[in-house]
Amino acid sequence: MDELTRVIRHAAEQAAAYRRSLPVRPVARPVDHAALRTAFSRPLNRSPADPLTVIDELVAAAETGLVANAGPRFFGFVVGGALPAATAAEILAAGWDQNAFNAALSPAALAAEEAAGAWLKDLLGLPSTASAGFVTGGQAANTAGLAAARQYLLTEAGWDVARKGLGGAPRLRVVAGEERHATIDRSLRLLGLGTDCVETVRADGRGALDTENLRRVLASAPDAPAIVCTQAGNVNTGACDDLRTVCGLTHAHGGWVHVDGAFGLWAAASPATRPLVDGVELADSWACDGHKWLNVPYDCGYAFCSRPAVHADALAYTASYLTRADGAPVGGADYTVESSRHARGFATWAALRELGRDGVAALVDRCCSLARRFAEGLTAAGFEVVNDVTLNQVLVGFGDDARTDRVVQAVQNDGTCWMGATTWRGRRLMRVSVSGHATTEDDVDQSIAAIARLARTS
Numbered sequence: 001m002d003e004l005t006r007v008i009r010h011a012a013e014q015a016a017a018y019r020r021s022l023p024v025r026p027v028a029r030p031v032d033h034a035a036l037r038t039a040f041s042r043p044l045n046r047s048p049a050d051p052l053t054v055i056d057e058l059v060a061a062a063e064t065g066l067v068a069n070a071g072p073r074f075f076g077f078v079v080g081g082a083l084p085a086a087t088a089a090e091i092l093a094a095g096w097d098q099n100a101f102n103a104a105l106s107p108a109a110l111a112a113e114e115a116a117g118a119w120l121k122d123l124l125g126l127p128s129t130a131s132a133g134f135v136t137g138g139q140a141a142n143t144a145g146l147a148a149a150r151q152y153l154l155t156e157a158g159w160d161v162a163r164k165g166l167g168g169a170p171r172l173r174v175v176a177g178e179e180r181h182a183t184i185d186r187s188l189r190l191l192g193l194g195t196d197c198v199e200t201v202r203a204d205g206r207g208a209l210d211t212e213n214l215r216r217v218l219a220s221a222p223d224a225p226a227i228v229c230t231q232a233g234n235v236n237t238g239a240c241d242d243l244r245t246v247c248g249l250t251h252a253h254g255g256w257v258h259v260d261g262a263f264g265l266w267a268a269a270s271p272a273t274r275p276l277v278d279g280v281e282l283a284d285s286w287a288c289d290g291h292k293w294l295n296v297p298y299d300c301g302y303a304f305c306s307r308p309a310v311h312a313d314a315l316a317y318t319a320s321y322l323t324r325a326d327g328a329p330v331g332g333a334d335y336t337v338e339s340s341r342h343a344r345g346f347a348t349w350a351a352l353r354e355l356g357r358d359g360v361a362a363l364v365d366r367c368c369s370l371a372r373r374f375a376e377g378l379t380a381a382g383f384e385v386v387n388d389v390t391l392n393q394v395l396v397g398f399g400d401d402a403r404t405d406r407v408v409q410a411v412q413n414d415g416t417c418w419m420g421a422t423t424w425r426g427r428r429l430m431r432v433s434v435s436g437h438a439t440t441e442d443d444v445d446q447s448i449a450a451i452a453r454l455a456r457t458s
Ligand SMILES: *Cc1c(COP(=O)(O)O)cnc(C)c1O
Pocket: 078, 136, 137, 138, 139, 140, 181, 183, 233, 234, 235, 260, 261, 262, 263, 289, 301
């Protein structure tokens, strides 16, 4: 066997052995960061090392610092675990070493993105004519969507922002909910709009935009077009904004609706939860993640735009050495902020084929049903669930803030399952997110039992 085959096989076997260990491995454990650093740091060797030895050393060094988020009992951060075919497709993408910049560099990567993009639009209830950029995640997708919004509204106002920048530009309003995801603010910073310009809309009891308040905010300057940042899936409560109403109000003032649907947009993929994102097709740009609820490997997100030409005007560029062959698709780097890019389409294509349309719906339904099981089980154990569990997020209080923090810390140290903590409406809470394809009812029950046991002594 040649060296490359041996080392790829070896790495794949190591990865598979790790995955097999996940159901019984502690989800996380207290980490000795100094020891972990020592395991990696050594003087860089002067002469080449044997690839097989390098991989063995890497496996040994990483061992104590790996978090089992790909396993069935990781409930932090809205994180999923990569599906088998998606994982293997990712390994192929590395083996093929494709650059998804354009169709000259990887015709296959662009064709896979185009096909998977069409499936995604269908599953997520978006217009089939929308553009689909394969980006690094929700952050990049929010940046792409807001860049398209900025491009469109300023062009409408007679200002070429791509050439002139923002100095001296007509006023652009940015309206967003008080419980928006922090990545919206970073995108606004990167786009030169800054965060001071945000006109904040109150959240309703569920954590969605209060549409009456939005109506008032928009009416305060009815002639200035606004970018309205909405959310499908409040990162704490899972609540989805009333997109039909928001789109109606915003478009009446000539504005642009961006939907941050990093995980919540997947509600559209199941008939049971689709009403939560009713009207989603009316928006102008959408951000969604592959590496959260679709259970695709990192990193993978999607930036969709109802006006592909605006999307490309905001982000694409050309150069003397870049010409598009006849019939070659627009796509690749045209819809992202990167130039040379990872070929992300293969893993998404594989995940969607592996699950099929019914499998995607079943994944969404199962996670929602397991989230309700958490809520019922933890309530029955005497703890307080504070949100309306309409999607896959559960917020739990254990008395005062200090005790809640102690319980979360004890759960994280214990290793049976992993949950994070959050502050919502001034209160410290345990945040449970069910997003993994491998989680079963038994995993939820084991986790509830562990939490109840640890809460008794916290
Ligand atoms: C996770 C998340 C993001 C950021 O996505 P990344 O994939 O981490 O870049 C943005 N918005 C919401 C609502 C999220 O849940």
